[in-house]
Amino acid sequence: MQPAGTGTAVEAEIRKFGALAGRWWDPSGPMKPLHRMNPLRTGWIARRIARAHGRVGTDLSGLTLLDVGCGAGLASEAFARMGAQVTGLDAAGDALEAARAHAGAGGLDIAYREGAPEALAAEGATFDAVVALEVIEHVADRAAFLDALRRLAKPGGQVFLSTLNRTARSFLMAKVGAEYVLRMLPVGTHDWRMFVTPGELGAGLRQAGLRVTDLAGMSMDPLTGQWRESKDLGVNYLVMAER
Template sequence: MSGTAVEAEIRKFGALAARWWDPDGPMKPLHRMNPLRTRWIAQRIARRHGRSGTDLSGLTLLDVGCGAGLASEAFARMGAAVTGLDAAGEALAAARAHAAAGGLSISYREGGPEDLAAEGARFDAVVALEVIEHVEDRARFCAALAACAGPGAPVFLSTLNRTARSFLLAKLGAEYVLRLLPVGTHDWRMFPTPGELGQVLRGAGLRVTDLAGMTMDPLTGRWRESRDLGVNYIAMAER
């Protein structure tokens, strides 16, 4: 398929579709991380619309690289009208089935953000969580995210930093030692530093206005917001 999605990455995550919703399966780290990252995003969207907490009622949100819908469902439960977008058809099939079983109305589409941008689709917020480290053409990808964001709409990305610590913890530790993720899930060389991410977003006409680290407690497995950007981090960007 054409676009910013990498075929090998599509196949890799499509193969995990059947176990995506297993909280103790290969996506266990995302299950643990999801409450933190979706709450962090929702609070900032709600604040922009003069709301408290995580009230997203009536707002449109695009979840790029949605997989089987972990974040999409969380945002839908907060009241957002969610469009989930992914290039892996197997993951989308799992997403549709899980949303239907939970009584959630989420629009899932196969493709990349450049496809929606070409259609002129615009949203109140655009998110791409744990996606950009799997994208080959980051400039084109971020330009498509920006094009899908309506006037004044923020764009959110979360990813991993390319540091020695992330190599030890997120690559060797998570994949080879603790087996928290399937071996080969990540290519450490593809992790963007905050500076690199900021630069590619600026090229897309966006500037980073909020940035936070996401840190896991190794004893409890729980995630919290922090100032430590050394491994996982999340960013909000605006025009």
């Protein structure tokens, strides 16, 4: 399948995450924080998708889901195991090769595409749910990106994002602490200036024609490294919106 164009993706960001492809599935490697965060964010999202479609728990069987900025497929595989028909979209070809290999080894049927959401939306593709996890803080044009997510969701469909708030605490914890002190992430993973406040993201979603319906914080226990849902939006948070 042909690439769908890079759109709002920043070339430097594509190269940066593509270079991590070989270690994406290493739970102790540079993507360790995402491995630990993944059960919380995918479970939170799946329960809300299931509820919106009259399902129980995290039953996504038969529902179509687009994972934008899927990388090597951490979230895509989790949703596929819940029964969703998953399409993973990313602009980093190296990460997608790792995603295809890992899904194949696990017997999972996930459609991975190289490109940007704007181009996929231009093709007329739509999905029951669209997710973009830890992506919006890396894009060049937020408004165009959010508009593409809205067009990719079916009428009545759900759009989910997770991202980092732009606060003094997120600078200390997610930038300085995670990259320079604890070495949980490669140096240069994040640009704090690109972090998005809940107010900014909510306004952008509304401008794109989406209605924000749920919001939750994600907090990490520094002793165990485990993540839990919280009311604290000061660093990491999740947003649900509906078309």
